[in-house]
Amino acid sequence: MTRTYALHAPRRPSRVRPYGITRGRTAADRFLGVERLISTVEFDPQRVLGMLPETAAVYEACRYPRTIAELATGLALPLGVIRVLVGDLAAVGRVRIHPPAADIPDRHLLERVLRGLDNL
Amino acid sequence: MASTISDASLALSAKIVIAGAFGVGKTTFVAAISEIPVASTEALMPVAAAPADDVSFARGKTTTTVAMDFGRIAVDDGLTLYLFGTPGQDRFWFLWDDLARGALAAIVLVDTRNLAASWPAIAYFERRGDIPFTVVVNLFDGQLTHELAEVRDALDLSPGIPLTTADARDRRDVREALRALIRHALNLLPSH
Amino acid sequence: MRKILIVGAGQAGLQLAHGLLLAGGYEVTVMSQRPASEIRHGRVTSTQCMFGAALEMERRALGVDLWSAAGSGHRIDGLGVSVPGPDAAPAINWLGQLSQYAQSVDQRLKMAAWLELFAERGGTVVINAATVSDLDHLAALYDLVIVAAGKGDIVELFDRDAERSPYSAPQRSLAVAYVHAVRPREEHPDTSAVRFNLIPTVGELIVIPALTTSGTCDILFWEGIPGGPIDTFDQVADDPAAHLAHTLELIRRFAPWEYERCAEAELTDPGATLAGRYAPVVRHPIAALPSGRLALGIADVVVANDPITGQGSNNASRAADTYLAAILAHGDRPYDQAFMQATFDSYWARVAVCTAWTNAMLAPPPPHVLDILGAAGQHQDVADRFANGFSAPDDFADWLLDPIKASTYLAAVTAR
């Protein structure tokens, strides 16, 4: 059986890097995946006054940690807009971008997930 | 001050991608195990030629809605696992990249009544090579109509990729598929 | 500060973004669908040969030359053409000298570095694959949204301009391999040159010296006429080694004079091959989003020619240069539809000749072009003029694209 692909991308001949999160080294690598958690740093209602409505909505929603995807569905905004707003808020220290779970070594993380599933 | 989170207790998240063709049971699979109702992020993409179910906007542009479903499972106090379903259209590969980047692992769901529809999803993860994945046959009518070996053959699946079955509506089946996936990912780690 | 969003981190988007940042007074955001490290370690995207004038524009916009010829050891000083004859040796075979050197710096290397530099210089980078919904909302948050997404799916937002797009199907299949261990042409071992090998009814083999992540290399680039013997790379789509073997076998068959120097070629890296096709297209430059807000297209989004003449990146540089000047000149006034149209119009005035020239090259060459290619072998002036047209294609309107002007020119040269 032959398959043809629109992309013609060659298959990677070998595993060149361990799977898991691509860790950002510079700002040009910082990717806010749909699962990344965001939380507000010291929520202050006064600060909301000077913000654009969308920005304020993110700032308020993240009083409890929320993922990028949850922010998008909760605020009815597209993912790209959430990424822009979160990036802007993070740049001025108003929200914190949680590290990806894969900062924990892979084996540890996978075993932790497996335990969690066992306990469901 | 309302809630303030200290760095030491930062909640963590990880994601697993549930991929496969339209109608293969991705949303059902996620819903079966998620502790929240399945939510969906939606976005419009333009399309050149107009399929029947499309909506139009200014200047007659045709668009299609791409939706990504997700649900979540609390793994423990500090870690939440998110399950994301790929968009139904498998031509917007750049959105798949966006979804798959950083995923812990992936499951490709297949329907034996239309195996060809699953090729692009399988090829996608084969080609990436950096995300462990398994293939799960969704048992729509409760039983397998073909031998798994036949399915593997028809899918041209390499021997290293686990192939199992599940009923996407059944929570225990879904849980078992996820556990098998994680065990597969663990097996792929370099041993020390 | 005026807020400008640029969607797409390619030649046009990043060159414009840096230009605006250096000019000052703009808050510039670049939305890239891939992080810099993924661009750098991904698959090749082009052969990206850029000539003197376009290189000068990009250096001016960036304010720095990250791959100076002296520093990188990479420069291209000539452009040659070969056409097969009745036996194994080419019937037409000459080299034109470039008055300014050209370069092909792997876009993986260049765009990753430019994106990182942009972030270091204070620009905002957002990694996101933009959808129509994103653009629609973001157009309300920015003063201007520029779509620099190359050939991405999102560009379907921009309507095809049928009048300016003579082709509706791809005119060539494209197959690229980046390789090490290719020797220089023995006719000019000391001149690094782009070599065009024109094989009638079959296609073109273009060999381009380049700089990639592992140092200097050469790119073997087949352009195949659809349905012909070159249009067969689908068979090797998933296998870089087979892609290279196929490339070499086709060279042996159709451009045997190039074979020997390529025989030991090795792929530079696992992402060194690319195959595909696209229809050349000119689009209307303004997209109306669902809310009625507007976005402006640039470079490949609005004018995507076949790569046969190696002008796409050069045009992207010309586009960034034109749009930068237009934005700076516009001051505080709103970026309305009239501004967008005028900006594109001044770009089109600059590059319409490239589209005409490129589309002409896709058709079998008319007699006056054959005369020129032949005469270039006898008269170095003709060869040099042809080569330098790649940097300043306006000149082609004065001879190559016009049978009467061409014969007048050739008569003058021959009389000398």
Ligand SMILES: Cc1cc2nc3c(=O)[nH]c(=O)nc-3n(C[C@H](O)[C@H](O)[C@H](O)COP(=O)(O)OP(=O)(O)OC[C@H]3O[C@@H](n4cnc5c(N)ncnc54)[C@H](O)[C@@H]3O)c2cc1C
């Ligand atoms: C095989 C081949 C050979 C070529 N050879 C040459 C040559 O020798 N000389 C030459 O001058 N030109 C050449 N070209 C053409 C040249 O590569 C392009 O014209 C040039 O890269 C166009 O620049 P751009 O900035 O418009 O787009 P691109 O360089 O394509 O950049 C667009 C960027 O936008 C990104 N993007 C796409 N969609 C989205 C989205 N939705 N959200 C966010 N980002 C997005 C893409 O990932 C990409 O990074 C060649 C092209 C090909 C295919």
Ligand SMILES: Nc1nc2c(ncn2[C@@H]2O[C@H](COP(=O)(O)OP(=O)(O)O)[C@@H](O)[C@H]2O)c(=O)[nH]1
């Ligand atoms: N009988 C049966 N129906 C299923 C099963 N899984 C999904 N379905 C149904 O198939 C349809 C498509 O499923 P859905 O989860 O929406 O598919 P998706 O497009 O991949 O998200 C829905 O009507 C589901 O109820 C299954 O295991 N058995």
Ligand SMILES: [Mg+2]
């Ligand atoms: Mg679904």
